[in-house]
Amino acid sequence: MEKEQPGGLHFVGKKDELIEAKRSFRTLEGRDILIIYHQTVFYAIDSYCYHAGGALENGDIEEIADKLCIICPKHKYKISLADGEGIYKGTDPREKPPVPRWYSKGVKQRIHMVTETNGDVYVKLSEDTCWIESDFYQGEKGKVERAKA
């Protein structure tokens, strides 16, 4: 199904089909991507959780600290859909009494760009050259780890 367009855009399907499916799995340039349609917005995210390769396609979506997050079904890590941040609840021991709050671990999951033109949806893979933890589960070593889990 993959058709690469100029500018690195990959055709991933018709808008109506992707909306109906809500979650669609695609392999683009050897990378496994999850396309999510949620509350009128498309997201594209590396398909395997940065923590231990869990299948995000089976994760629930919840709003946490004003961010829409997918919750990995494996160990319940929370990942923001818009930017791939790992979100966790913690306390500051200097606070008396400590109050649990949501914190960010920074970007852990690679996010890709989704665009739509005349009912056709395209994904452009992230060109961010720095290492993002979810990259591990897209590589050969990570695939072996995923298979063992």
Ligand code: FES
């Ligand atoms: Fe996703 Fe552990 S693999 S939370």
